[in-house]
Amino acid sequence: MGEQVTVDKLYHKSWLKPLGLPTLLFVLYVPIGVCLLIIRAFILLQFFLLGYVLPPSKFRQKCLRVMSGVLGISISSEGELSLGAGKIYVANHITSYDHFVIHLTTNAIMPKKEKIASIIAKPFGLVEMDFESFSKEQIDSSKDTFILFPEGETTNGEVGVLAFSTVQVPVGVTIQPVAIKVSRPFLNTTAVSGKGALELLILLFSPNTHFVLKFLPPHTADEEGAWKQNMQSEIAQSLGLKATKLNASDKAEYLKRLYFRPPSLATMTREVQRKLAPQTISPELIIATLQRTGSVEATLESIRQSNITGGINPPPSTFSKSASQRMMTFQERKRIMIATARQKYIEKHNLTIPPL
Structure with missing residues (x-):
């Protein structure tokens, strides 16, 4: 089944949807979207300040979630959040802000190797650490719950799930899969070239971006690494998608073919x-x-x-x-x-x- 999905089916080339009624509605919405973008840009500054000043707590989590609703992010969740500290959430990847949505729901953090400014890292649930070097004992003894995206790259979340190949988890660690689904009126939820700042502008411009988080039964990481394929299949099945054998490298090659122009x-x-x-x-x-x-x-x-x-x-x-x-x-x-x-x-x- 996975071989039937080609890499181009996993990505939208543009933020705009195909010509039709959505296009007409988008044109009519543009003036409203620009006004929302300007207003939300000022609110975003207050969001950063609040997220940076408040210590981790349920009160902070609720405040940020309310402000996120004003910024155009709505969240609904299904299933039981059965993890505590020292555990890992594993999810499919659609937008650059999937980790933030899980953070607002679970207070989990996403480890990053790259250096991150604290004023950005803390509100968005990011932390600078080399998670791959962690042992089971270090993870179990941690006070935090972690978020990982084994696909290594985003998709449009409409056709298939990339192979889980970019993370290593110590044997015996408890992992809970999270299936993410994203919807947005007028515009596509992602574009193949969309990253970071551009996605944030689209998010602030759109009337609403709705995230649905489906928490599936937890697993334990095994020595053979079979948990990756099992979780990929479970997440894909829960979303009505296909578990593909494509990976992050296939997306990189697709981008080269899509945007490379040979010299004259x-x-x-x-x-x-x-x-x-x-x-x-x-x-x-x-x-x-x-x-x-x-x-x-x-x-x-x-x-x-x-x-x-x-x-x-x-x-x-x-x-x-x-x-x-x-x-x-x-x-x-x-x-x-x-x-x-x-x-x-x-x-x-x-x-x-x-x-x-």
């Missing part, structure tokens, strides 16, 4: 000329070689090899004063170069070969 022939020609300097090769010869090889490096190798073997005698780059020479086609100049190289080879080895 003129750009590659200049690059070859620059790397061959001070040697001068006619642009016509470079272009012909580029069209055959398709790359700068292969073209350089071909030209250098041809020069070594005497197969090419590149013409001077100066502009000819002779009108007849300027009118010669590339094929004619090519025949002349080949004939000249052939004659030099014959003379060098004292061969007696009748002319062609």
Whole structure:
């Protein structure tokens, strides 16, 4: 089943939904969205201040959740939150703020290796730590509950779940899977290029972004790592999605194919000329070689090899004063170069070969 899902099905290329009624409604909504964005930007500053000042507690959790509702985030949960301190929540990944929604619901934190400014980390439930180096004893003795996203990358949450391959959990640690579903009017919940700040602007602009958290029965990490595949399947099944064999690397390759634009022939020609300097090769010869090889490096190798073997005698780059020479086609100049190289080879080895 997983092989039937291609990577492009897991991502929206744009925030805008297909043309139709949603597009018309979005156009009408834009002025309201801009006003909401401006107002919520000021409220967001107060949210950061409150989240930074208040110590971790249920009171802080409720305050932040109320303010998040004003910012356009609504949350509903299903199932039993059966974990306490020293345990791990594992979830599918849709937006850059999934961890924040789980944090508002459970007070769990998300470990990050990267250095994070405390004024941003604390309100969003982030903490700087190398979680992969933690032992079972360290996790069990911790006062915190942790959030992990084993997919390693976001998806649109509409077709499939990426393979759980980016995290390691010590054997014996209790893990509870969380299935996340996100919905938003007018706009897609994610876009393949959307990250961080852009997603925040979309969130503040939208009338509402609704998160549904489904807490599934907990598991214990086993030595073989089978819990990853089991949890991936359980989360996918609870959301009506497919458990795929695709991973974060497949998304990276998809992004390369989607946004990579190969350099023009003129750009590659200049690059070859620059790397061959001070040697001068006619642009016509470079272009012909580029069209055959398709790359700068292969073209350089071909030209250098041809020069070594005497197969090419590149013409001077100066502009000819002779009108007849300027009118010669590339094929004619090519025949002349080949004939000249052939004659030099014959003379060098004292061969007696009748002319062609």
